[in-house]
Amino acid sequence: MNPLLNIAIRSIHQIGKLILKMYDENPLYRSIDHYKMINPLFERIKKIVISTIFQHYSDHELFLNEKRISFNNKTCQKKTRWFINFLEDGVNWMKKIPHFCTSISIYQKERMIILVIYDPILNEMFSANRGGGARLNQYRLRVQEKSSLNAxxxxxxxxxxxxxxxxxxxxxxxxxxxxxxxxxxxxxxxxxxxxxxxxxxxxxxxxxxxxxxxxxxxxxxxxxxxxxxxxxxxxxxxxxxxxxxxxxxxxxxxxxxxxxxxxxxxxxxxxxxxxxxxxxxxxxxxxxxxxxxx
The missing domain is CATH 3.40.190.80 (D-Maltodextrin-Binding Protein; domain 2)
Known part of the structure; x- marks a missing residue:
């Protein structure tokens, strides 16, 4: 497996585990302001990102929900960038609607090379490696043509x-x-x-x-x-x-x-x-x- 993809999958599993834990633990989230709940979650996920991704790729540039993350004030090389959207859709998550995910996309020289989308509720991992195809939990994905659009x-x-x-x-x-x-x-x-x-x-x-x-x-x-x-x-x-x-x-x-x-x-x-x-x-x-x- 591609080393970058391997670390992305490992990281997104940990992020998904935390999101699911907080989703299950407190039934009162639906009455709490969205930002009051998301901000502490952001900080906890930031620690996961630092301990997993930066541990292996400390010179890569990371963005968590479009916010750049620095590690020990180290200068990053911008050839490889990670974009992490840790919760989509946040409203579904807050309202206890079990349809949300987290995603990681990796770019090299302004070109996306890896994408991982994880649904922690169903434990489904969608991944794509440029030139290597798309997969769902290691099973290859192919879009199927339909004979009818009555669907x-x-x-x-x-x-x-x-x-x-x-x-x-x-x-x-x-x-x-x-x-x-x-x-x-x-x-x-x-x-x-x-x-x-x-x-x-x-x-x-x-x-x-x-x-x-x-x-x-x-x-x-x-x-x-x-x-x-x-x-x-x-x-x-x-x-x-x-x-x-x-x-x-x-x-x-x-x-x-x-x-x-x-x-x-x-x-x-x-x-x-x-x-x-x-x-x-x-x-x-x-x-x-x-x-x-x-």
Whole structure:
């Protein structure tokens, strides 16, 4: 086994064990503020990371939930970076909904080479090694083509919709069309959704939301799908129509920040080649969406 993958699996097992222990121990978490519970958990997991990963790779650069971790103030070489998301979805975990995971992605020279996603509830380890395929608990994963799409689709929702009314209205229109034609499930964990697509438990995943946030999230977990033979297709739906944009431009209603931003709704479809092609074609016929392969 790849040494980096071996340490990643060992570390994620320990992190998952702690998360599961805290999940089982105290039934009162659901009444405690989210951040009051997550912050102590962060510190305990930080100790695990230092004792496992830094013990073997003290010169690597580590990020725990996007926060850089230093070890004895030692200078890190940035050729190898570890990104650890210790809890997704935190809300499910707090509310005692048994659907959450932890993940580790390792980059070398800005290219992801290893990904591990661990579900501590089911003790399922999804892993991918660039060029070495994808596995679930050591069993190789391959995305299976479907003869019919009369099955489930996972629809993962980005929280941007709670703040952006215009995005929310467009999302609801897309959701309405999907509900009329497919079986839709919403779980709260994007990483597990994609892992289930790679394991052919789910036919496809459709992720809708802010382009920057989605691209960052997908880039950290896409290796599992690619190594299992799956396909990712990206699309954009304009956040404001061209006529409205022209009117606002004439009135100089755009701020300098707005002009630089991409006013669009990002749509990502993940699954087998045939399935993603069929779904994106269907959505393109219903909405003004431009789809392009990654």
């Amino acid at each position: 489930s689709i996972i629809l993962s929702v980005n929280q941007i919709f709670q703040k952006d009314v215009d995005h929310l209205s467009k999302y609801l229109k897309i959701l309405h069309i999907l509900l009329k034609n497919y079986l839709v499930r919403i779980t709260g964990s994007i990483s597990l959704d994609l892992a289930y697509v790679a394991a052919s438990r789910i036919d496809a995943m459709i992720l809708i939301g802010n382009g920057k946030e989605i691209n960052q999230k997908i880039s950290r977990i896409s290796l599992l799908l690619k190594e299992s033979g799956g396909t990712l297709i990206y699309g954009k739906l304009l956040n404001i129509n061209s006529r409205e944009k022209k009117e606002r431009t004439k009135k100089n209603e755009f701020s300098s920040e707005e002009e630089k931003e991409d006013h669009s709704l990002q749509i990502v479809c993940a699954g087998s080649f045939r399935t993603t092609k069929s779904i994106t074609k269907f959505l393109k016929n219903q909405f003004n969406i431009s789809f392009f392969k990654e």
